[in-house]
Amino acid sequence: MNNVIVYCEIEDGNIVDVSLELLTKGRSLADLLKVQLDAVIIGKELKGIEQQLYPFGVDNLYVADDPRLYPYQTLPHASIVSKLFEEIKPEIALFGATSIGRDLAPRIASALKCGLTADCTSLEIGEHEDKKKKKIYKDLLFQIRPAFGGNIIATIINPETRPQMATVREGVMKKEIKSMSYKGKRINLEVEKYVRGEDFVVRIIDRHIEKSKINIKNSQIIISGGYGVGSKENFDLLFELADVLGGEVGGSRAAVDAGYITHERQIGQTGITVRPKLYIACGISGAVQHRAGMDQSAMIISINKDPEAPINQIADYAIIGDIGTVLPKMIKYYKKNTK
Amino acid sequence: MKGYKIIVLAKQVPDTRNVGKDAMKANGTVNRAALPAIFNPEDLNALEQALRLKDRYPGTTVTLLTMGPGRAADIIREGLFRGADDGYLITDRKFAGSDTLATSYAISLAAKKLMPFDLIMCGRQAIDGDTAQVGPQVAEKIDIPQITYAEEIEKIEKGKITIKRRLERGVETVECPMPLLITVHGSAPDCRARNAKYLLRYKHAKTWTEMQQDTEDYLWLREDRPYLDIREWSVDDLSADETFLGLSGSPTKVKKVFNVVFTAKEAKVLGDTDAEMDDLMKELIENHNIG
Missing domain, CATH: 3.40.50.620 (HUPs)
Structure with missing residues (x-):
């Protein structure tokens, strides 16, 4: 052979x-x-x-x-x-x-x-x-x-x-x-x-390759949002939590398609594959192409209003609730109880 | 000015972005019939780029080429409503089961039949497979250059086209002599809406197969208005070698398909109360998951 x-x-x-x-x-x-x-x-x-x-x-x-x-x-x-x-x-x-x-x-x-x-x-x-x-x-x-x-x-x-x-x-x-x-x-x-x-025959006239500034792949904590986050503005909460915890923000393809977040943050089969210590999935239903990019995470926490969301089946913790309620509580507790 | 001859490759795809519960049959296989059939999104981006060239360079024509079952004629009509000039449907049972290589063989034969052309344009990839292979494979079979992930066509001058490409981590501007094949990235502008004038003009555009199922007076109408004819091409029309088509012409075989079943793992279900959130965060910090 x-x-x-x-x-x-x-x-x-x-x-x-x-x-x-x-x-x-x-x-x-x-x-x-x-x-x-x-x-x-x-x-x-x-x-x-x-x-x-x-x-x-x-x-x-x-x-x-x-x-x-x-x-x-x-x-x-x-x-x-x-x-x-x-x-x-x-x-x-x-x-x-x-x-x-x-x-x-x-x-x-x-x-x-x-x-x-x-x-x-x-x-x-x-x-x-x-x-x-x-x-x-x-x-x-x-x-x-x-x-x-x-x-x-x-x-x-x-x-x-x-x-x-x-x-x-x-x-x-x-x-x-x-x-x-x-x-x-x-x-x-x-x-x-x-x-x-x-x-x-092809001539390259101009080329700008940026060093990837966003380092989602190597981040140990990832806060990721899906279509359920609801708007670009609501993603600010995810960025705030990521900032507090020292993590990065990612998104599902649905969130990228909806324009809530940029393409370079897309996690899943057609985006980046990640294996962080902690993956917090906010308003992500859990389509398998998303799961393919994150199911090796050491711990998965899902926050979703729908108790039946498929993501809950691979999560370690499934929080049934609204991210607008849950994330501020997490941020508040963490700020109060560390450092 | 004579303008340019542009072929746009378009695919009718099941809308995999909106897969509901009824999209799965009881036996766990995908129920394609329950999914709406749509114009592949990035092919619409490609059509828009072609129509912009038509706006810019008078005399330019845009021809749609699609491959699929009879109902894929909808794709051609959709393109005509938005400003394309004509369209061809490659359709034959013998194409069934074609992988990307066999598909690109059929499409390349059809494109060769439409020679000479200046540009072939298509979406970067189709949402049912996400392979991004057919464009480059068609280019290889016709032996023309390919420029992938186009975001903007800057200009055409002296037989050369200048294209801005969207790469994973950046952009690149390239110049290439025509003819060539361009795949268009989803970050390019959305396609324009249907135009009322074209909607009226092409409302009765049909394939021969569709016409035969229609009424007498319709056939008469077609003689009067030949532009309503959506032409169909079969394996014979393309003089295709059947060994390169369908299952026999497809080197990739699907060995096994399995319906996605999420691995059951006991998730601890929590509500969103202060107490529950505080306990969770406390545990995460204590276990060094965070902090």
């Missing part, structure tokens, strides 16, 4: 978190399948980049280093990855479900005519029996994701095509160094052989 490969993204000379998380997952999948872990990195000035990657257990690092290859552009990156995959025929290929990964992976899947599953929340190895064809497929990648607005959880497989491709959002997998002394092999790709002249 061939190897597992991870497409690694780079921003300002650093490999981004989601790529390191995928390398960690890729390493464990490779171990299960008894194959090697490969990585591909495309950009400019990539001297020494292997030092950031080897510790995550990368055996073979494919590098395409050319001034034209950073910042990211769809066509040259797609050409390089497609051609590389045709040569080394990976068993599994993983991409971050980022602006880049979600732009790139489908283009590659189309070129290679292989299956791609977006926004997986879990990746496992398993066996599949096709009863019609009377065929057993061993060691397939089970790509598990919520579907249909989060009302079902689907396990997707690609029995016949390779690589089995999947994208995963940042924060879904854990990032873990395998060994600081792990050593892989660097393979430099001759860029001219992988790109076409017409791949460089």
Whole structure:
């Protein structure tokens, strides 16, 4: 069997978190399948980049280093990855479900005519029996994701095509160094052989990437609001509690869609995945795509007027009440009884 | 000025944002019939961008292309009511079960039939799958560049289009020669409302299948007003290779679907009285959950 490969993204000379998380997952999948872990990195000035990657257990690092290859552009990156995959025929290929990964992976899947599953929340190895064809497929990648607005959880497989491709959002997998002394092999790709002249037709005129100021992902306490919060103004209460407790404010997709809170604070399958010590869900009903982004929280407190809200079923504490009543009481008690 | 030829890809989707209790059947599967069918929201953002180009560059035409069952003709009508010029419905039982790859194959064949065009525009993703794959896959199959997550089309000049993109953590402005495919982000302006004039003009726009179920006088009306014809394309019309369609053309298979059942865990249920809140906060502080 061939190897597992991870497409690694780079921003300002650093490999981004989601790529390191995928390398960690890729390493464990490779171990299960008894194959090697490969990585591909495309950009400019990539001297020494292997030092950031080897510790995550990368055996073979494919590098395409050319001034034209950073910042990211769809066509040259797609050409390089497609051609590389045709040569080394990976068993599994993983991409971050980022602006880049979600732009790139489908283009590659189309070129290679292989299956791609977006926004997986879990990746496992398993066996599949096709009863019609009377065929057993061993060691397939089970790509598990919520579907249909989060009302079902689907396990997707690609029995016949390779690589089995999947994208995963940042924060879904854990990032873990395998060994600081792990050593892989660097393979430099001759860029001219992988790109076409017409791949460089797009010109980047202007680019502003902000360092994410909001650090919801690493916050230990998250106060999150849903559509039930009722208005943008009512979110002020959540910000106040977060401020008092030293936490961050997040929101459900419904709250983002309603314009109560900005998109970068969205928690759930199509937003950020979090695992805080404490998650306070205010006026969130608990659709599964939201749950997918927060159910690993150590403690969940739900505040909801509806005792039947599904969120209550995964909560440690379900407060049946109005956030306008409950949050000020929490803030008041905390201010009075600490420091 | 000759204007530009724009194709807008649009999808009719179940409104998964408003899934009520009746949306689940007794056996735990999704009851699609109970969900209202709507114009995929980001495809409406894409339509608006196309209509703005039509406003700005006289002579520009906007053609809608959708794939789905017969009732998806509603999407074309909805687009005509807002200012699109015409529309095509790709429909055939043989398309059933198509994943994103098979879908993009069918759509790319239809788009090739509409060549030459300057732009294909579509929403970033559809709310029933949230995959964001069909746009880039169509672009790859036609071998044209793609610009994803467009928020604003700044200008078209000398065959090149300037687009502002919305990224996760920032914005990027790019210039690309036409033809190309653009996916539009939900942060772009909402689509304009239906226009009363177009509503009257296209009220009777129908597919051939729909017309046959209609009355005699309606068929006569259509001869007089060919713009009321919503054209249907089947597998044969597209000369599609059936091995690339439907279930056989879809590399991804659904192995298992399971209806979401929340893991039952005993939640401690509290009211919102002062005493209950004080006890809870006291416990959280003592257990170092906070503080």
